[in-house]
Amino acid sequence: MSSTESMAGTEGVTISRTGQQGAFGGELLTVNFGPHHPSTHGVLRLIVDLDGEQIKRLKPVIGYLHTGIEKQMEALRWQQGVVVTDRHDYLSPPINNLAYALAVERLMGVEAPPRAQALRVIMSELTRLSSHLVWLGTSGLELGAMSMLMYCFRERETILDMNEEISGFRMHTSYIRPGGVMADATPRFLDMLASFVKEMPGHVDEYEDLLTMNPIWRARTIGIGRLSPEDAKVLGASGPMIRGSGIAWDLRKTMPYSGYESYDFEVATSDACDCYGRYLVRIKEMREAVKILDQALQRLPDGPVNVDDRKMLPPPREELETSMEAVIHHFKLFTEGYSVPAGDVYVAVESGRGENGCYIVSDGTHKPRRVKFRSASFVNLQALERMALNHMIADMIAIIGTADTVLGDVDR
Amino acid sequence: MGIEDLAESLGQNVLTTTLGKVIGWGRGNSVWPAQFGLACCAIEMIATATAGVDIARFGSEAMRASPRQADLMIVSGRVSQKMAPILRTVYDQMPEPKWVISMGACASTGGVFNNYALLQGVDKIVPVDVYIPGCPPRPEDLLNALMILQERIKAQGILPRQ
Incomplete structure (x- = not known):
């Protein structure tokens, strides 16, 4: 894997050689898809081992959209x-x-x-x-x-x-x-x-x-x-x-x-x-x-x-004009929230x-x-x-x- | 045909202009964006390309999968720390002249995500020409940004970028 990782580029499709023999007599190729690729539905990266055109191994690499x-x-x-x-x-x-x-x-x-x-x-x-x-x-x-x-x-x-x-x-x-x-x-x-x-x-x-x-x-x-x-x-x-x-x-x-x-x-x-x-x-x-x-x-x-819970949701606008309690609830909700x-x-x-x-x-x-x-x-x-x-x-x-x-x- | 006749007939059929204006006109009306979808904004970017909004009216419907064929990078969505070097690679692979639209709050400033994972504004790694506010912006906002960019490209002519 280490040689694959080092050769795989960061963009589009990159191909690297594995040195392993495939079933059709050819060599297994490692192809890197993405993370910038039009068909991966976003920023998915896939590392694919190919024997000819057949997929022999597929490894998704994620985290390119990690947002915390x-x-x-x-x-x-x-x-x-x-x-x-x-x-x-x-x-x-x-x-x-x-x-x-x-x-x-x-x-x-x-x-x-x-x-x-x-x-x-x-x-x-x-x-x-x-x-x-x-x-x-x-x-x-x-x-x-x-x-x-x-x-x-x-x-x-x-x-x-x-x-x-x-x-x-x-x-x-x-x-x-x-x-x-x-x-x-x-x-x-x-x-x-x-x-x-x-x-x-x-x-x-x-x-x-x-x-x-x-x-x-x-x-x-x-x-x-x-x-x-x-x-x-x-x-x-x-x-x-x-x-x-x-x-x-x-x-x-x-x-x-x-x-x-x-x-x-x-x-x-x-x-x-x-x-x-x-x-x-x-x-x-x-x-x-x-x-x-x-x-x-x-x-x-x-x-x-x-x-109908004033401790959880803000009071209606009309209430704010007539009720002191409503104003207090409103203030508490928007300064510290509810627990x-x-x-x-x-x-x-x-x-x-x-x-x-x-x-x-x-x-x-x-x-x-x-x-x-x-x-x-x-x-x-x-x-x-x-x-x-x-x-x-x-x-x-x-x-x-x-x-x-x-x-x-x-x-x- | 005598020279006077030639001059007379050309006078009705020839436009004179400057090279800068012609090149600006051509570049401005065929800005090909790189297909670089990241997050929520990418969906609105796709919506901009569909029939309802139709970015093709402005000559930018040809979203290129390869950065080497693209003039414009629309950074559509949040850019994570892991994605940042890739974004820069894609930008470097685009041929000059190239432009960048930073679409949405996340791409412009980090948006609501002020945390360890996101790049706080894509202008930290690539030069941005137009910023679009919104989370995500409407397709019409993207069109507006494109039109602003077109005006700039047309004004720029053949002069190298400042």
């Missing part, structure tokens, strides 16, 4: 931490918020009111859709279906417009917070959502028309990147990675949160165990997400969107990529002692070598694509 998010959160007050959670898995910010908010709420022993829970479900599913849309667009682009990018980003813009309407921000919404959500849904948001729910199934049909029976897409994905159910379990895969291997493991069903148990939806699975199966799973999940959105919209309960009872808790939610968990240790002060994220991308990345072994180097692009790793989520 977990350490940073130790320096932030509980309510400030939400802002940083947005930015680790940058394709599903509200779901990251949700994992953190649920963990803090569980330590404090509070539960968000029903309307907030429904809004959380709405935002989670919108996020899942936008995350899958980015995945579909970029994976399509990498395998030569460039129009997918244009179609998928068109619908993603609609979702981002909704994000902007409800939270004022396109991507990093910080909308879901401990104790509830940032603000109530505006009537315009609900209108936008209603028309989106009506239109989106037709758009998913469009994507399927372009890809599902497309001979090139099928040739590039069917039988490529096999991950057996046993391997998927052993390697700790979650999300579409494990469901694409035929195991119906979805935290929204197996460990429901935010009232997911009351929604009627199916867990998408595929027995194909390959890139094509994972594609089918994500397409089905997009349809199911629209179903959940429709149900959430139909029976959106009335009521407050935040817990969370000592203890530790782990809460996991289902993100677009799989189990997105948040482990929090509190020592009873107004800042966390430790915050750890169990990110789906990081664990799913382990399965990469198992999937890519003995495939052609060109198939690695399809495999990385359907693994759908977000490097911000891997490195944090």
Whole structure:
């Protein structure tokens, strides 16, 4: 390895010789992919041993986007931490918020009111859709279906417009917070959502028309990147990675949160165990997400969107003008924050990529002692070598694509 | 054709200009960015290239995977200490003349992450022409930055960079 490491450059693709004999009589070559490479979905670096064009060994090198998010959160007050959670898995910010908010709420022993829970479900599913849309667009682009990018980003813009309407921000919404959500849904948001729910199934049909029976897409994905159910379990895969291997493991069903148990939806699975199966799973999940959105919209309960706790959330603006206590609460919240009872808790939610968990240790002060994220991308990345072994180097692009790793989520 | 006739017909069909203006016009309207996606901002950079915003209207849709074919580096996202030397390598591999847009708060100043892991501003390692605020900036912000850069490139002409 040492000779490989020293010869591998830092950019693009570098090739070095190993001196080992391959099965076809040639020499095994070590190829360095990335971290600056257009098809690695960010700054992933891969060291690949090749026999001819066959992959014989694959080693991901991570850390090129290490941001120190977990350490940073130790320096932030509980309510400030939400802002940083947005930015680790940058394709599903509200779901990251949700994992953190649920963990803090569980330590404090509070539960968000029903309307907030429904809004959380709405935002989670919108996020899942936008995350899958980015995945579909970029994976399509990498395998030569460039129009997918244009179609998928068109619908993603609609979702981002909704994000902007409800939270004022396109991507990093910080909308879901401990104790509830940032603000109530505006009537315009609900209108936008209603028309989106009506239109989106037709758009998913469009994507399927372009890809599902497309001979090139099928040739590039069917039988490529096999991950057996046993391997998927052993390697700790979650999300579409494990469901694409035929195991119906979805935290929204197996460990429901935010009232997911009351929604009627199916867990998408595929027995194909390959890139094509994972594609089918994500397409089905997009349809199911629209179903959940429709149900959430139909029976959106009335009521407050935040817990009524002045020690945790700031008082309404009107109260500040009449109540001295409200002013004191406001001052205390924005100068020192609230404290969370000592203890530790782990809460996991289902993100677009799989189990997105948040482990929090509190020592009873107004800042966390430790915050750890169990990110789906990081664990799913382990399965990469198992999937890519003995495939052609060109198939690695399809495999990385359907693994759908977000490097911000891997490195944090 | 007599010389007077020639002068008369050329007078209607010839533009006169300076070399600097022509080169500036050409360079400014075909700024090819290096495909250098780092974090959240990269997604907005992709969104800028898609149909809704369409950076192709400004001649910059050709995102080059190889830095050797690129004129512009859009540093889209946070740059970690581990990534910094690679970013500099990519920048060094780009041929002159080259420009850098620092997209977003993280690339410009470190953003909300004032910690051990991140480079506190990409201008510590490469010269930056345009900074874009925002976390992440909207696609329209990127277009705006590109237009500011185009103005500068056009004004620069053939003179070497100051």
